[in-house]
Amino acid sequence: xxxxxxxxxxxxxxxxxxxxxxxxxxxxxxxxxxxxxxxxxxxxxxxxxxxxxxxxxxxxxxxxxxxxxxxxxxxxxxxxxxxxxxxxxxxxxxxxxxxxxxxxxxxxxxxxxxxxxxxxxxxxxxxxxxxxxxxxxxxxxxxxxxxxxxxxxxxxxxxxxxxxxxxxxxxxxxxxxxxxxxxxxxxxxxxxxxxxxxxxxxxxxxxxxxxxxxxxxxxxxxxxxxxxxxxxxxxxxxxxxxxxxxxxxxxxxxxxxxxxxxxxxxxxxxxxxxxxxxxxxxxxxxxxxxxxxxxxxxxxxxxxxxxxxxxxxxxxxxxxxxxxxxxxxxxxxxxxxxxxxxxxxxxxxxxxxxxxxxxxxxxxxxxxxxxxxxxxxxxxxxxxxxxxxxxxxxxxxxxxxxxxxxxxxxxxxxxxxxxxxxxxxxxxxxxxxxxxxxxxxxxxxxxxxxxxxxxxxxxxxxxxxxxxxxxxxxxxxxxxx
Amino acid sequence: xxxxxxxxxxxxxxxxxxxxxxxxxxxxxxxxxxxxxxxxxxxxxxxxxxxxxxxxxxxxxxxxxxxxxxxxxxxxxxxxxxxxxxxxxxxxxxxxxxxxxxxxxxxxxxxxxxxxxxxxxxxxxxxxxxxxxxxxxxxxxxxxxxxxxxxxxxxxxxxxxxxxxxxxxxxxxxxxxxxxxxxxxxxxxxxxxxxxxxxxxxxxxxxxxxxxxxxxxxxxxxxxxxxxxxxxxxxxxxxxxxxxxxxxxxxxxxxxxxxxxxxxxxxxxxxxxxxxxxxxxxxxxxxxxxxxxxxxxxxxxxxxxxxxxxxxxxxxxxxxxxxxxxxxxxxxxxxxxxxxxxxxxxxxxxxxxxxxxxxxxxxxxxxxxxxxxxxxxxxxxxxxxxxxxxxxxxxxxxxxxxxxxxxxxxxxxxxxxxxxxxxxxxxxxxxxxxxxxxxxxxxxxxxxxxxxxxxxxxxxxxxxxxxxxxxxxxxxxxxxx
Numbered sequence: 001x002x003x004x005x006x007x008x009x010x011x012x013x014x015x016x017x018x019x020x021x022x023x024x025x026x027x028x029x030x031x032x033x034x035x036x037x038x039x040x041x042x043x044x045x046x047x048x049x050x051x052x053x054x055x056x057x058x059x060x061x062x063x064x065x066x067x068x069x070x071x072x073x074x075x076x077x078x079x080x081x082x083x084x085x086x087x088x089x090x091x092x093x094x095x096x097x098x099x100x101x102x103x104x105x106x107x108x109x110x111x112x113x114x115x116x117x118x119x120x121x122x123x124x125x126x127x128x129x130x131x132x133x134x135x136x137x138x139x140x141x142x143x144x145x146x147x148x149x150x151x152x153x154x155x156x157x158x159x160x161x162x163x164x165x166x167x168x169x170x171x172x173x174x175x176x177x178x179x180x181x182x183x184x185x186x187x188x189x190x191x192x193x194x195x196x197x198x199x200x201x202x203x204x205x206x207x208x209x210x211x212x213x214x215x216x217x218x219x220x221x222x223x224x225x226x227x228x229x230x231x232x233x234x235x236x237x238x239x240x241x242x243x244x245x246x247x248x249x250x251x252x253x254x255x256x257x258x259x260x261x262x263x264x265x266x267x268x269x270x271x272x273x274x275x276x277x278x279x280x281x282x283x284x285x286x287x288x289x290x291x292x293x294x295x296x297x298x299x300x301x302x303x304x305x306x307x308x309x310x311x312x313x314x315x316x317x318x319x320x321x322x323x324x325x326x327x328x329x330x331x332x333x334x335x336x337x338x339x340x341x342x343x344x345x346x347x348x349x350x351x352x353x354x355x356x357x358x359x360x361x362x363x364x365x366x367x368x369x370x371x372x373x374x375x376x377x378x379x380x381x382x383x384x385x386x387x388x389x390x391x392x393x394x395x396x397x398x399x400x401x402x403x404x405x406x407x408x409x410x411x412x413x414x415x416x417x418x419x420x421x422x423x424x425x426x427x428x429x430x431x432x433x434x435x436x437x438x439x440x441x442x443x444x445x446x447x448x449x450x451x452x453x454x455x456x457x458x459x460x461x462x463x464x465x466x467x468x469x470x471x472x473x474x475x476x477x478x479x480x481x
Numbered sequence: 482x483x484x485x486x487x488x489x490x491x492x493x494x495x496x497x498x499x500x501x502x503x504x505x506x507x508x509x510x511x512x513x514x515x516x517x518x519x520x521x522x523x524x525x526x527x528x529x530x531x532x533x534x535x536x537x538x539x540x541x542x543x544x545x546x547x548x549x550x551x552x553x554x555x556x557x558x559x560x561x562x563x564x565x566x567x568x569x570x571x572x573x574x575x576x577x578x579x580x581x582x583x584x585x586x587x588x589x590x591x592x593x594x595x596x597x598x599x600x601x602x603x604x605x606x607x608x609x610x611x612x613x614x615x616x617x618x619x620x621x622x623x624x625x626x627x628x629x630x631x632x633x634x635x636x637x638x639x640x641x642x643x644x645x646x647x648x649x650x651x652x653x654x655x656x657x658x659x660x661x662x663x664x665x666x667x668x669x670x671x672x673x674x675x676x677x678x679x680x681x682x683x684x685x686x687x688x689x690x691x692x693x694x695x696x697x698x699x700x701x702x703x704x705x706x707x708x709x710x711x712x713x714x715x716x717x718x719x720x721x722x723x724x725x726x727x728x729x730x731x732x733x734x735x736x737x738x739x740x741x742x743x744x745x746x747x748x749x750x751x752x753x754x755x756x757x758x759x760x761x762x763x764x765x766x767x768x769x770x771x772x773x774x775x776x777x778x779x780x781x782x783x784x785x786x787x788x789x790x791x792x793x794x795x796x797x798x799x800x801x802x803x804x805x806x807x808x809x810x811x812x813x814x815x816x817x818x819x820x821x822x823x824x825x826x827x828x829x830x831x832x833x834x835x836x837x838x839x840x841x842x843x844x845x846x847x848x849x850x851x852x853x854x855x856x857x858x859x860x861x862x863x864x865x866x867x868x869x870x871x872x873x874x875x876x877x878x879x880x881x882x883x884x885x886x887x888x889x890x891x892x893x894x895x896x897x898x899x900x901x902x903x904x905x906x907x908x909x910x911x912x913x914x915x916x917x918x919x920x921x922x923x924x925x926x927x928x929x930x931x932x933x934x935x936x937x938x939x940x941x942x943x944x945x946x947x948x949x950x951x952x953x954x955x956x957x958x959x960x961x962x
Contacts, residue, residue: 044549100576122516137525
């Protein structure tokens with residue numbers, strides 16, 4: 001263990017969220033800083049979480065008929081400029097390659113901040129007829145956005161990992177029908193795997209992705225009262241297909257532009273998850289995603305040592321067939337030190353096994369999330385562990401959902417919105433007429449923004465808090481990370 | 482299907498390997514060119530091969546206790562320069578980021594050509610005592626080497642995908658013991674999954690990786706008579722640990738430098754695999770790795786159509802539980818057109834199922850590699866398909882091994898070596914004293930190079946073909962891709 005992590009947590013989640021968060025990430029050995037300003041290192045325990053997210057998500061993508069692919073990381077400048085809004089959105093954050101070996105390049109190459117422009121230039125050559133559609137492609141890759149705000153591991157890193165889905169359809173109806181499928185996958189991954197509740201809805205025009213017609217997102221709430229965007233799905237309409245001449249011949253023999261969507265979940269979501277679940281003892285990682293699900297700590301005295309270790313190994317061999325389990329039989333550390341270390345690292349379940357347990361054919365199960373202890377019989381240990389892991393997973397989501405609900409408040413007036421955000425932070429539900437002027441006014445008055453608004457809601461019986469006209473929807477509003 | 486692939490193969494493997502290879506890759510829709518000079522696009526069928534290689538390899542890595550991680554893609558120039566030989570080896574091929582947004586960076590950032598320097602700078606902070614060792618890390622990522630030779634999809638691309646393993650040990654003995662484990666994994670993946678035979682051995686000093694003490698490789702032979710390097714493993718000794726101060730306290734309380742290894746398999750290997758197995762009809766992909774293992778083509782006439790399609794779907798549903806299978810029920814293409822398309826794309830096994838087969842409760846299995854046909858009963862189709870796929874997999878390796886053996890010749894003199902390489906190409910086995918001068922002489926006289934030499938061989942009873950002194954080993958020699 002490195003020096004930093006040999007010391008336990010000192011910062012408190014309530015008192016100083018930023019310091020606390022950084023301590024969790026570094027001391028739990030999930031990530032580290034790097035010698036490259038603003039870029040982070042994913043340590044094995046942190047990368048394993050991403051691998052598990054990726055695996056679970058990829059299974060869903062494959063079931064949906066989406067194919068993985070890989071496109072170059074470089075985008076020639078002229079391509080990036082082909083869709084006007086898109087380049088405007090990304091140009092301030094692009095890292096540029098200008099030299100190779102000892103040569104200056106003729107044209108600058110952008111490191112992809114996202115791959116629309118490069119992919120669509122290539123894909124336009126693959127599509128000729130309606131039979132080639134739908135074409136649903138995905139990439140799992142790294143992207144770079146040279147943000148100048150304060151970098152934070154996972155939450156804001158100049159290089160991050162994500163999936164970028166890019167799909168093409170023959171009709172708007174088919175393209176739109178993908179929305180619920182993809183957001184359903186993201187909802188499943190965030191809730192069932194990450195134990196993260198969130199608000200799903202559409203972004204306002206102002207907050208829509210550069211180059212898209214509509215953006216939908218899942219919005220989360222950080223423990224410091226700031227909202228943060230999770231996975232998203234964008235309807236691009238024909239914006240890109242017109243810029244990149246993605247044309248197909250339809251069943252009547254007419255040329256048509258394809259309808260496109262894009263969607264993503266990124267490693268930022270790991271930061272959201274750790275921030276929400278972890279506590280003053282260190283990381284709390286949901287069992288579905290943690291590198292290690294169970295740590296088995298033998299507790300020995302001199303006379304029992306050999307027998308307890310032998311039994312522990314047997315139990316370990318049984319459990320490893322079903323779980324990601326570690327046996328901590330290091331003999332230079334006390335059980336207490338081990339408990340602290342694995343709590344810091346966020347292993348969901350600890351099994352303590354001593355001479356007395358051996359005699360009674362049982363072991364003690366200790367939950368990381370609640371600290372709750374109970375005794376379980378060795379004979380049925382697989383079932384008991386599975387049950388406990390399920391309970392932990394469910395409880396993390398419940399607790400986070402309760403916190404989100406408690407920190408979501410209704411604001412019927414602009415003054416109320418202001419008060420809510422300054423006194424509590426969190427998320428406010430605000431009646432809104434739908435106009436950009438009113439959105440701008442709310443933003444100016446409060447420093448927050450419209451996160452998204454659920455679609456398919458009946459027009460609420462309420463007045464826009466900015467202009468007093470009839471509200472078109474209730475929007476989620478908050479200060480944003 | 483895009484325009485290019487609607488046309489079948491025209492080039493012949495024997496007559497014009499380069500054109501033939503490019504046709505296979507493009508027409509089978511495995512990869513495509515990109516608007517970025519020298520960088521390729523992995524299309525879904527090509528990327529699926531990499532996913533399958535990655536999955537199989539990663540299972541072995543995890544069994545060996547190797548942990549995945551992710552380090553930034555950027556390497557500050559000062560870091561890249563820290564190990565002198567290493568930077569010399571890579572500097573001519575580095576792509577440099579010099580600007581971000583509208584700012585010039587203070588220091589150029591290299592896009593990683595490999596991650597030694599960045600990783601070791603970070604890892605040095607994680608290691609304090611012998612208890613922190615061994616530390617065995619891996620990354621699956623993208624790297625960039627701005628080569629100026631003619632780019633070829635998979636075989637030579639400025640950006641490619643790979644694994645880079647980086648491991649640290651307390652003693653040289655432990656570090657060296659890793660060699661057979663890692664090369665054993667690579668041997669398994671190349672032989673059992675890619676169906677690729679190769680020569681395993683040590684590289685000469687001249688050909689050793691920049692910054693390493695010793696390099697071991699698996700060397701393959703392309704159908705055009707050129708040798709090409711496959712996966713490799715490098716012993717770095719303490720070169721990097723001294724440059725990066727990777728120091729630990731040993732069990733006696735003394736400070737020691739760590740012993741390091743690195744190792745890699747890249748997407749280049751996919752090109753080797755396709756070049757070796759494919760034929761004049763298009764791609765041939767081993768069943769263990771192909772995106773689609775089996776294509777089921779119903780053959781219908783007007784009266785049987787409904788029944789045959791219904792039965793085909795039933796068979797498809799059965800097979801998809803065990804295999805990666807496609808049902809090609811497109812009704813605008815003739816069976817012949819479909820056969821051609823799937824042969825071009827390299828699907829290992831085709832099942833033809835028509836009205837007569839339906840009546841006889843059977844189907845026709847057609848092998849992609851040999852064209853061999855046989856009838857199999859519907860009742861036992863899972864078993865029959867599994868058997869056939871195993872047979873194809875085994876036969877591809879056998880055939881490639883036979884070709885490699887036939888194209889490996891003994892050279893007892895320099896004149897003989899020259900003649901072999903100019904008349905046949907291929908690989909020659911040459912007695913060599915082990916000296917760099919003799920290696921240089923052979924190279925100069927023939928245009929080939931020492932690929933590697935098996936270790937642990939008894940000193941051969943032969944004379945070095947360059948100097949006439951006693952040979953220390955029999956080396957593999959060839960013109961190299």
